[in-house]
Amino acid sequence: MIKKLFLCTLLVLGGFCRAQESDDPIDWLLDNDHYKAAIDMMDGDIVLGNGLVERRIKIAPNAATVDFRNLVTGEVMLRSIKPEAEVTINGETYAIGGLTGLPEHGYLLEEWLDGLTSIEDAFQYKSHTVRGMLPKIKWKGTKRYHTAEKTIPTGKELILSFERDTGETRGVLVKLHYEIYDGIPLIAKWITVENKSGKNITIDSFKSELLAFPEVENPVETPREWKRPNIHVESDYAFGGFTSGESNVTTFWEVDPEYTSQVNWKMETPCLLESKLKIGPDAALKSGEVFESFHTYELLLNGTDRARNALSIRKMYRTLAPWATENPIFMHLTTTDSDAVKSAVDQCVATGYEMVILSFGSGLDMEDTTATNISKFKELADYAHGKGIELGGYSLFSSRKIHDSVDVIDKDTGRPGGAKFLNAPCLASQWGKDYFEKLRYFLDKTGFDLLEHDGPYPGDYCASTTHTHHKGYEDSQWVQWNMTKQFYNWLREKDIYLNAPDFYFLQGSNKCGIGYREVNWSLPRDQQIILGRQNIYDGTWEKTPSMAWTFVPLTEYHGGGDAATLEPLREHLDSYEAHMVQNYGSGVQACYRGPRLFDSEITKALVIEQIAHYKKYRDILNSDILHLRRPNGRSWDGFMHVNPDLREKGFVLLFNPTKNEIRENIKIPLYYTGLVDRASVSDRQGKAEVLELDRNFEITLNVRIPAKGYSWYIIE
Template identity: 40%
Template sequence: MKRSIRAIITVLVAMCPFAGSQAQRINMDNLPVYNQQALRSKTDWLITGNAQKSAIYKTPEGHMVLSNGLVSRTFTINPNGATIGLDNLITNEALVRAVSPEAVIWVNGQEINVGGLTGQPIGNYLLPEWISGMKADPYSLKLKSYTSSPIKERFEWNRRTEWSSQQLAWPPKGIEVAFTYRADEAMVNNFKNLRAQDSQREVLLKDDFIKLSPEWNIVSSHTLSNAFNNEGKAGEILAPSNAVVFGERALPEQTRVIICKLNSGTDVSSGYGPGVALQFAGDKSFKFHLSPANKRFRIFHDGKSEDFEGFDNGKSYFLKILLAGTMGGGKMICSVSEDGHNYKVLSEMAATGFPTHIRVGKTDPRGAKTKSNGADGAVGRGKIEQLLLLGEHKGADTNFDFLANLKVKVHYELYDGLPLISKWVSVENEGKVEFVVNNIKSEHLAVTEAESAVEHKQRWELPPIFAESDFAFGSMSPNAAQNACVEWKVDSSYTTQVNYALQTPSLLVCMPKTGMGQELGAGASFESMRLWELIYDSYDRERRGLSERKMYRTIAPWVTENPVIMHVSSAKDQPVKAAIDQCAEVGFEMVIMTFGSGFNLENTSPENLQRMKELKDYAKSKGIAIGGYSLLASRAISKENDVVMPAGKKPAFGNSPCLESEWGKDYFKKLYNFYETTGHDLLEHDGSYPGDVCASTTHPGHRGLEDSRWKQFGEIQKFYQWCRGKGIYLNIPDWYFLNGGTKIAMGYRETNWSLPREQQEIIERQNIYDGTWEKAPSMGWMFVPLVEYHGGGAAATIEPLKEHLPHYEQRLANLFGAGVQACYRGPQLYDAPETKAVVKKWVDFYKKHRRVLDSDIIHIRRPDGRDYDAIMHVDPQGKEKGLLMIYNPLNEPITREIDLDLYYTGLQKEVSILENDGKAKKVTLNGSKMTLKTTIPAKSQKWFVFAQ
């Protein structure tokens, strides 16, 4: 099959044209002005075929906006690049509450922010007028340029049009914007002068005051209870202005740096202001604190106080004390920072001896305890937010020369007609010396919380963003990405949230949980995983599911390939050819030599490869696709080749080889060779890589634990994408859709197919009903045990087929009526003319209505065996707009009135209805709603086609 030709994207208004797929520099002067009201879509994107085009705009303030009328993402480009808006234009909802770095990367162990701004007053919301007053993070890479281009294909797709009723675009239509970041001279100097000192030190203590540690001795001079743990919030102080309330603990002798983050809140103290006090032998004290009454920073030392300007009430500050020298003749250097990186030195003073204790909170003006049992002044509330104690340098200062050769691009894609944005990061080494990219946080998005809860919640409502990544494994549902790199996290810097313990999930993060460890040689580059952010416009489960399914069809359109499959139970020539012949007779399209059949693609003998090629040629002559089963991860190979797990950890499946071991490398060579040699059409890949790490340092494909997951995943990702380019169909019981997987389990449990036949009928429909909330029918397989499977005996199996024909037909009606293909496992599809006729009847039914049956399912009533159950397929762009399947599991006929809403068919006012493919009947709708009265025979079903 020829690869599709990329169309040139058209934009909403005149702007700079693209030259093919090449990226073009964005000329801000030529961009149209952003008008959110004018851009908002007037039609439902889940129904209409008129997709709003993606384009780039500028705001009157000079910001850049990426929008398609459904969603927009806004970026400031001066004084640095940063996301300052993510807006749902359907609901008119602003989702970003605070500015964050565009990405965070770790290179040679050093944390480096990419873009971002500092100086936002609070984290609850973001006002446009604040942006001009915010500053570039001095420790962040700076935005240097930006380009745009049409969306490019992530990898080649050799589509099989005979298996898909919808010929969807690849690559998807839309626009990509790439922002290039580099280090400037000031940033390099900042790293060398400041960050290197702290980053190389041993962390002796880090207390974020989420919960009050018993190590603190709390001292209070007034009668208010829980003064250092106000209302259960550790570190919060509620006290009169001239009261003493502090926590005290011994200071480790190894301490060289003290950093305390605190906020004076409503405290109006002067000398009693919150801060850090150090106690020396002989009852000598030192105090570095905030003085809210004077709007100053204040230092008390050697009997004298000194004030410094620059303090604003209500802001959080980092107070830093560097204990330099030998302390017998050393010094203390005090500095302050708003962001924890850019410190301003206030004072440097001599110190004799080493402090024995540290106090954080409100002390008297000299840093000591008050002798009074009472206190006066207005009651105020302040907060100690963090204490960090650092020790000696762990080694030599880091060489930051790599910063000058580091080039980082942050990429965004916006898709036509969907509220969907993709994001990823690419890193390039423009120097001559290799460095290691330890990890990449490609998204750090501070999002408006979905709910505010004061106390702890067992289950939080999450913000209306569905986040999905192609770095995903270890699950048969979308939470595969969450297992690997996508997380909703708490934001400890968001100190004005309602939750006392700061545990509201309001930070969307995308970062491999075990790191990358990717070496980058001279001139080399690589890309992070990709993240997709789908913006929900409703809390309705059905609408959210429809949104997700449309997303998958757009960014992984191969999931619409839905061949009719038989699992032949023997891989010998005669049974396989007999299965091929039967498939051709009744309209099946694919034969899989199933598990336990004897098929072995690791057999590289010339005789086996030749036999498999001959079977392929025979199947092709009959119009049938063919392939087989291979087991990967859930087996042991040898001590030398299996994953070496960290202490206390086990592989996901109990055993697993390392994909980057000698065996793993050889296994994939065999797979490539098998398909190149035989031309087989599919792979059923069981026990696919589930994300096991490996601590081996002798495997040829990875260095150790840090890079083991990233590189193992890269191995299987490359193979699956290669298969997609060759048109090889992939059945994988893991969530690899975004890397080429075409089908996964719909949601069955193997032992259920050992239950009595009549029970299997209901469970099958339940699995389909439940499995299609997130998946389109073509994305999941079911199972039909023509012969025994996991036990159950004769009561569980269908063979002899002609003796259980009513049950066999019900299974066919269940599956083809849902547009869901199953693994029909056995030696034959039919054993008599009457059996053949029933199989062909339902295959013909499916192929007649294939487009609508492959389309989305609206869930009407879940199967329970007590009354009817029903699903409705909807395809507003098709000739057949909808198809309703109603099943009657009871032993007698039933008559029911079923309320239907045909909204997602796109039909309004009037509908043409065909019952069981009979004569069309016109029905007037109440808007999009109707009541359907029908009688369903016992142990049977009916279908209704809805058309214009």
């Protein structure tokens, strides 16, 4: 029996969004096959829709978005009409499309639309085309384990073309691109500028999206923090953090000076969404060239329930970046000694691991493209491949000083420094371009399968006017981002796995850190385990398990001595097992950093057991996580995986950090397993029982969790 989504009454029960059963459409988070993207002409307007979201664009007397709806909740997202975009060319700012003449900007009546006029001097709508969605990155998806349903997202693309027939922009063609996706309430948007003017122009700045949202609250005075509409917005121009929020540098919630009837007496309500750059791009565009902006993604949310919104966001990443579902089992090797590398490869074969990463501090230098260095690492890669193991390694870009002529220049001092990591090279210097070329050469010639790239471009501006590949401060970030984008796209198309401590998923990255403080891995082992589980719990709300790595210090990392490390492994099997259980049980790979995976037969047996268990349940352990209780050290904590498409529809993993056994009845939410009436629940000993779901789609599970231990349950 399939759950249906009751559109009018979404009930939040027990912390999760529950849908009543009816004959209404199927909940897209359980089964989204029925929601196909379409772009049609309706009553003279262009309508993008898929049954979950709808955007209507009026095209006369100029093109403008006049309706934007969440079809799951029925929410109307717009209160006013703005230009479809803005572009500043040679110092002059032009609206792209848009309509003017509204008597009110706090709400929008349908009967007002026919009386609106085009914005003076705006680029005018000329034509449009519709086509199938084109892949941004050509990912094969055939080299290693992943859970992606599709290798490329599917849907439809709308392209609106605009021109001005007078002035110095005559011959400049602006195109607005919209994508609507199958099976998810998601719309993407970006702009391209084609210079057919016969002369050079400069794209000083742009706003690729302007949407006037209703305010979520109406404070007369100014609150300390404003609430946002039920929409998640991010772009593929993202860096500087381990989460989309930390790395989002293009989404701005601005005040709307036209909205004079708002309640806030200072008219400071930030209810105008603008997608833009803070500075730049200051891009020179020769005649015949085409400029393309970053891509903005707008995901409509179904309410304020954290669990449901997190599931929606993770569904978006699986759709846009299917390569991020790759999740090889890897270790971090601390040496590049040939015999030690081969021994580590052999240990991987013996235990079921799939990849060796030559870690930071191992001695690997990918910038060394001498024949001797290439030959050494090609021989090691060939040895690993012959055993069915992938091999890759680490390279540092940021957090180092190269030379005053190469490094990022601070705008205020005119000297090197002022970067996010104090000193950093400028990627748009000749050194930076050569650095990427060396990495390409090394990876291509050695056959390495992975790059762990420390310091993917973190958003530094550079005020140098002598670097080869950027003009100055205003274009520096844009140029460096494009260079990184091209390199990371190349890695993905070559099927070279990419770990990067930054949010480049939409440009080809596979994995970033789950979010942890590095020096915490120098704390005593028992503290590391609970803190590590907190990291997992907190770091998997908006990232899928496969998108994150965590850490296990087999050898000393930032200090802490013997109390912090697992070596010798045979003497700390309890801690080694605890790390593996919570990491593999969450589907989050860890950097097991050290010289070996096992040091005795008993250690080897432990690793084999854990990897065999992980592989047996790999599909469900790489499925979505629901958060049951955050670790607090005083009671049980845990999470569960859910997947309505698998035989194992749920996997519950519970931990007991206390010194006493826990016996308790726990409510387990099963809505997102797709189960409706009853569930078969098996514990780790194989004992099964059938339990009835209550009206909240929950079961009551009687659990026993041993002291300082764990328990797990399979739900079918």
